[in-house]
Amino acid sequence: MQVTAIDKKAQQKRAKRKEQLLAFVLISPYFIIFVLFTVIPFVMGFVFSFMQYNPYMPEQNEFIGLDNFIEVFDPSDPISQRFWGSFSTMLAFCAVNTPLAILVPLGLAYLLNMHPPGFKIFRAIIYLPCVISVTINGIIFGNMFAGSSSGLINAWFGTEIKWLSGLPWENDFLRWFVILLANVWTCGGNFVILAAALRDVPKSLNEACEMDGGNRWTRFLYVTLPSIKPAVSICLFNSLIANLNLYGGPYVLNEIDNESLLVTPMMFIQNFLMGGVAYARQTGYLCAAAIVFGAIVIILSSIERKAMDGRKKRTKYTEEYAVARGNSYMIAKEEKDDAKEA
Amino acid sequence: MTQKRRKTKSERTRRKEKIVSFVCLLVISVIWSIPLLYMVGSSFKSDLDLQLHPEKLFPSSWDEWTLKHYAGFLVRGGQVDNMPIWMLNSLWSTAASIVVTVVFDLITAYALVFLKFKGRDSIIRFLFLWMAVPGVIGTAPGFVIFSQIRNALDLSSAGTYLYIYFWLIIPSGTGIFNMLLMRNFFRSIPPDIVDSAKSDGAGHRVIFRRLVCPLARSTILLIVLFTFTGSWNNLAWPQLLLSGESSYWQTVTVALTGYTGGASWGQVGVSMATSVFSLIPIIIIFIITQNKMIDGIASTGLKG
Amino acid sequence: MKKKFVSVLLAGVLSAASLGVFAACGGGSDGPITTGELKKDENGNVIFENVEIVCNTVVSGTDKDAFEQIVQQFNIEHRGEITVHSESIGDGTFETSVPQRISNNSNAPDLIMAHQKVLKSFENNDLLQPFDEVMELSGIEIDMEDYAEGLAQYSSLGEGDSLYAVPVDAQSMIVYYNKAKLEELGGKLPETRAELITLLQNAKDEYGSGFWPIAWATGNDYFARYVFPTAVLQNGGELFDTESLYAEWAEGENEDAFKDAIGSIRELIYDKNFAQYGRESVLEEYLSDNFLFYLTLPWSNNEHLSAYADEKGINVSEVSDYLGATSLSGWFAMDAVDPSANVVFGDSHFFAMSKTVQDINQKAAILEFIRYFTQNAEIGTQWARAGHVSASKIVSESQTYQSDSIVSHYFIHFYPDLDDFRCMGLTPAFKEVQTNLNALFVSAVGKSSITDGTISSEILRCQEEVNAIVDFIK
Structure with missing residues (x-):
């Protein structure tokens, strides 16, 4: 039976897709929880930063765009001064x-x-x-x-x-x-x-x-x-x-x-x-x-x-250097020991 | 005839090193332990002793040792107070957090390291970036979501308890630091081992169970210690969720704050006693996992 | 696959954003509602049947036990009628968790017992409802004439004539005096500052220049929190303008009041050496009788009495032979005829009702409990013994209260005239006022020598700090 090049490619593609599916399954529990419990509240807070927001008086909330950020960077605002x-x-x-x-x-x-x-x-x-x-x-x-x-x-x-x-x-x-x-x-x-x-x-x-x-x-x-x-x-x-x-x-x-x-x-x-x-x-x-x-x-x-x-x-002290040096060191040591025993 | 060989120069310096380092480390360790000794000693000092003899680490005389501070939160009216219940609450929720975290970390890090898929690198970068995000913004909105779902669900008492603890345990599994720790370790596994297993025909499940997990033992122990400490000591979020609920539902850390507020008389003694008490489980875990765990930090801390 | 993943992520983020916007803008707050009907008997008194209410109190520590005992007694006496469940929320989390729970209706309390100072912020954010309607429907009346004037003035929380909060108690610094020493010095307690100074000078002459007649611990948090504002108020000062909410400490007469207050304390410490600065505990002096006046906090009254009794080897009930009680009334007033010369400043607990309560029976039950707590002489006495003198005249003028040994020997004298008791008042910036008063106290009284110019600039500086925050949160 001939395995054509096309078949092989298809097989590889399938294997690759299987791998991606498995990866998706494995990382989803972590990321689902992460998105639900961490990202979403943060995004809500992120949205609040573009609003005049009071959690207790929702009827006063309104969208004010970048005003808050301008205030943060305003050098004459005493609270922002404290922040910086x-x-x-x-x-x-x-x-x-x-x-x-x-x-x-x-x-x-x-x-x-x-x-x-x-x-x-x-x-x-x-x-x-x-x-x-x-x-x-x-x-x-x-x-x-x-x-x-x-x-x-x-x-x-x-x-x-x-x-x-x-x-x-x-x-x-x-x-x-x-x-x-x-x-x-x-x-x-x-x-x-x-x-x-x-x-x-x-x-x-x-x-x-x-x-x-x-x-x-x-x-x-x-x-x-x-x-x-x-x-x-x-x-x-x-x-x-x-x-x-x-x-x-x-x-x-x-x-x-x-x-x-x-x-x-x-x-x-x-x-x-x-x-x-x-x-x-x-x-x-x-x-x-x-x-x-x-x-x-x-x-x-x-x-x-x-x-x-x-x-x-x-x-100077990379691995190769040490090996080279070490070799010469070993040789020198052996000669010394030989001399001692003699 | 063999004479006693004279020590080589490096051996002599090594011995000198050992003595010098021993002395230095001894002195340093003594100083290092002073705050802890102070904490333990003060917890046994009576209120008067604390105010009159602040210079002593431990109570001034044998009869000044008192268990009054501990009794304050352990016993009420001759009976053991709610502490066992609180301990149970803390222990089971911490254990659950550990299981959740370890499982999440293992499977997610495995996918991030050993499986190739598009977007993998951007996810890693995203996680790194997220570490810098101030989570405090999300606390109040998180509570809003918590309340809205809770009101929608209309649970029984037991159901509410589980619901609250669900919100304490599950999010704790998504700590980024631990995830990156696990990923680092997986990356340090020599790829040849995995490749040879693959070429032997092992599927991912086998590689995971037989190969990667056993190797990761010390990292897992490390994550166990971090998660235990983090979950046990967690104060702000549980305090918010458990506030106003039956006091039987509280964790140890939250409950102990109820004994240290208010009066200024005897504040020091009570705070020390509650601190010592809440440290005991952590110290136990620390002793158990100590050696393995420290070796674990060592090997995972290096790469990347 | 990448496209799919990215699009999933995008969808998630978009839905989160829309959720955020929805939660933020939508769902307007509904005002408090009343549901249900009251049952009354032939005398017009309300009949309660198994009504349950949840109370969150800011009281914690040892006072918590006293509070829970009172709750238990109430539940026993009203078995089958009303049951009160009380949870103690610590000071630190009270201001964050209770508002969030009320506004999200998530395990919200029905009744709260909080410090007076935080209640204005609660009211500003629509978290409370007034008692007017339920008082009318149920016939259970709570009349502010029955409560100490200085505290009752805040009961409307600034909302006209409505009753939003009921005062319960008061606490400020308490003063013990050494009876033996006072006898030796003439046996008369000072009523004005001039008399105080004379007495203290005599004490120093009698017992040597190394003797500190006043034993106080200025390093304790509460000292600056209670004593310094007392000094300011006794000199006619005002902590903030009630209309604009701004602190006007460096303006005109108010500045004089502040300077007089600072000067009066400095005089006692540095000029005349009657007291020390910087101690965190003066317990030694207390136990060794080395004082004429000793200042401490009311909730540790019992411990102090026991410690003294142990030290002397006597019974606690005999301590009143050695120690008497007096107050800071008039101590710091440079001008003895100033109408506010006898004012004492401290904290006060108030009861208030959360806006989430709807059933009229629950509202009436809340009223009943408040009445029990603040108008029942026995209960008021019990609470006073724990360190919280009663703000209600019904209690304080009752026989039970006045004949109780602890109350009669100590608390009645700690706070001689409840109508002269003041607390923070109606401002959302209470924390900043408190912190900056602390800071001013430390910088103006902490140094042994200071110029008038420095004091002025410090007053101005602290005032500006407060006003910056007032601008921020108004």
């Missing part, structure tokens, strides 16, 4: 926190990679805080750093430093310090990723560098760092998104002295959108602000990903 002000706070915090969120876990992972006894216990202890919810975090740190002498830290050092109070840009630094501390404490996720990445750095590369006369520092710079670049990239992405959306930490770590409740954009949005019925009339404007915020986050994170993908660092 929160952006600068958040970016400043990001700039400080993100490096810390990578360097501290990197250092810890580096130490861990030296395999001290009991390293599994250390690993567990360092990782543990990141499964604790933000609210509990806030309760713990809030009470530890309470302003007067009844906070743990103040009681220990005999001071009365008001950690968590402060007007914006005055004593606020202390409060941001505490928030940073709380954030670093929960860096467990990044820590573990980096620890594993460090473990996977090929030993051969390290030895090759060592043979070239490299000390610990050059080894770190030219071998370790490039090898763990994918892991660092992931950690960076995660930390960036987390910081841009920063809400829980500053919200809980707040004391009465502090009026700068609206310090990150997410807090700004949450405070008014979920703040109760008094703000209901401005739902449209708030949705517009949230959309603008989301757009900016998307832009920032796309920039970040492009930046990490684009760079291809060339170093």
Whole structure:
């Protein structure tokens, strides 16, 4: 029986269609639920941003096009000023926190990679805080750093430093310090990723560098760092998104002295959108602000990903080099051992 | 005759490294655990002790240890309060969330990685983009849809309970982060293994069940931990849905907020006690899945 | 296949968008309806048969138990007639979940008990209905003359003569005084600020300059929330203009009032060293009798009494031999003859009816429960013992209330004249007013030395913050 070319093509086409059908079936449960429960409410909110919308007084709702967005970008509107002000706070915090969120876990992972006894216990202890919810975090740190002498830290050092109070840009630094501390404490996720990445750095590369006369520092710079670049990239992405959306930490770590409740954009949005019925009339404007915020986050994170993908660092220490070096090293070692035994 | 061989230079540095890192990590771990110890210690301190001796991590003397804060939400009138019911609510809804999430993630990630179809890449990009979307916009509209369907359905009491929990469990299966985690892992499986299975005539179902799933064990454990933590700690949405309903229907996290509001006397003790209590299940899961899971993060975190 | 997928996706998004528009524009809100009929007996009293109502209260924590006890008692006394189901919603979610449930009619409560300050926003968004109609039909009357003036003035929520909300209770900072020390200093409680200062100076002379006659914790949230507005109001100040809703703190006479208030507190702390700034808890002083006046919150009254009794090794009932009760009335008024010199500012709980209630029997049942809660002397006393002094004159003038040991020794003196009690009033920007009063307090009283110019600019700054939000949400 002859299998014609046409038959074969038809068969391939059928197989392909079957595969696509199967794929469709497999991804539909997830996507149906996703669309129903996540996308549709979001789209509704998206529509609200083009309206003067009050959920409690539907007869007052009307379509006003881009007015809300114009108001968000209006520099003379005091509320919008607050919105954009929160952006600068958040970016400043990001700039400080993100490096810390990578360097501290990197250092810890580096130490861990030296395999001290009991390293599994250390690993567990360092990782543990990141499964604790933000609210509990806030309760713990809030009470530890309470302003007067009844906070743990103040009681220990005999001071009365008001950690968590402060007007914006005055004593606020202390409060941001505490928030940073709380954030670093929960860096467990990044820590573990980096620890594993460090473990996977090929030993051969390290030895090759060592043979070239490299000390610990050059080894770190030219071998370790490039090898763990994918892991660092992931950690960076995660930390960036987390910081841009920063809400829980500053919200809980707040004391009465502090009026700068609206310090990150997410807090700004949450405070008014979920703040109760008094703000209901401005739902449209708030949705517009949230959309603008989301757009900016998307832009920032796309920039970040492009930046990490684009760079291809060339170093001397690639796999091939190590193999070549390693070979010569083995030969040299054998000669040495032979000489010893002789 | 064999003499004791002198340690090579790298062996000596390695031993020095171990000692140095041990000391450093020890110090760091002690400092790292202080907040947790503080939380546990304060939960056992009496109210007076908390206000008069804030510098002590643990109660000042043996008789100052008190279970009063725990008793506050565990016991009422000599009987065990609603905590077992709340625990049950939390446990079953969390377990259901885990099952839903894992199943969804497995099959969807499988399709996204191993099956070719048009639009696959745009879906992935769409998911990545969606991570940046502020979900807070959807909360109120989501509640509107919830209420409209609920009013249309006119359910019995048991039906309403299931309806509310349906809205808590099912949407939790659509977390993007977990999906991408699973996809990352699937992508890291060497394609030769799959190809050789295919050329042996294995259909997708067999590949899925016999090949991919067993390999994904550590990732699944990872997702189990994340989903457990997320679902157990979830406060805003369950609080909204369960607000005003019978208090028997609440989850642990929602119920415990009822004990920490209002009065300023004894606030610290009660909040610490409720925090410790709600952490216990998470710590248990953490201990069980710990080793496997951390290795899991390691391998999936790398690619892509 | 791609086309099909994309078109499916598009269709989904379009339908979602149209759903959104529909939900947003369509379905106008219907006003409250009344259905059903009331049954009355020969005296004209309503007969209830198995009526069920759901109450959502903002009370939580230890007060919740006291509230639920009262509800239980009501249910027992009205078995077969009315059953009240009460759920306690925490402060944080009350303002978000209750409005959403009422407006979507999804497990909406029939009766709510909320802080007075949020009720104006509820009313602005059409979530409540007045009691007028049901009072007329059922004959169950609630007369605002029977309630404290300062609170009853808000019962119409700004809607003319209609009755929308019924005041229940009041809470503000409470003051204990040390009886032994007061005896040694002449035994007379101060009635004006001048007398207060003299007394405190005598105390410092008597007990040494290291003695702080007033023990207060300014680091506690509620301190700034209750004491600072009290000081402002006692000096004739106004928190916001009732017509325009704008804060006018830096305008003319109002600015003087604010400055007087700030000055009066600063004088006590920095000039005369009668009290400290910045403590978060002054429990030590309280337990060691190292105070003349001690300020705290009413709902922890019982714990304070027990702690004191334990410390001294006496019975709780004997504590009143050592500790007396007084109020902040007149403490901060620079001008003792100002009509508002005795005002005390705090929070208050009110009852209101949700617009979703339709059955007239349920509405009447709600009235009955409100009357029970606010006009039954026993119940009012019980509630007062939990820290919430009654806003109803029927209760506060009753024998039961006045002879109860806790009430008579403490609460009656904490709030001497209920007609002088004030709360936030009718503004949707209550949260911002509160926050900015806090901020003003911290910036103006927090520093040990400050110029008048700085105080003025701080007042102006905080005022502008409030007004920005008022513009936003008006």
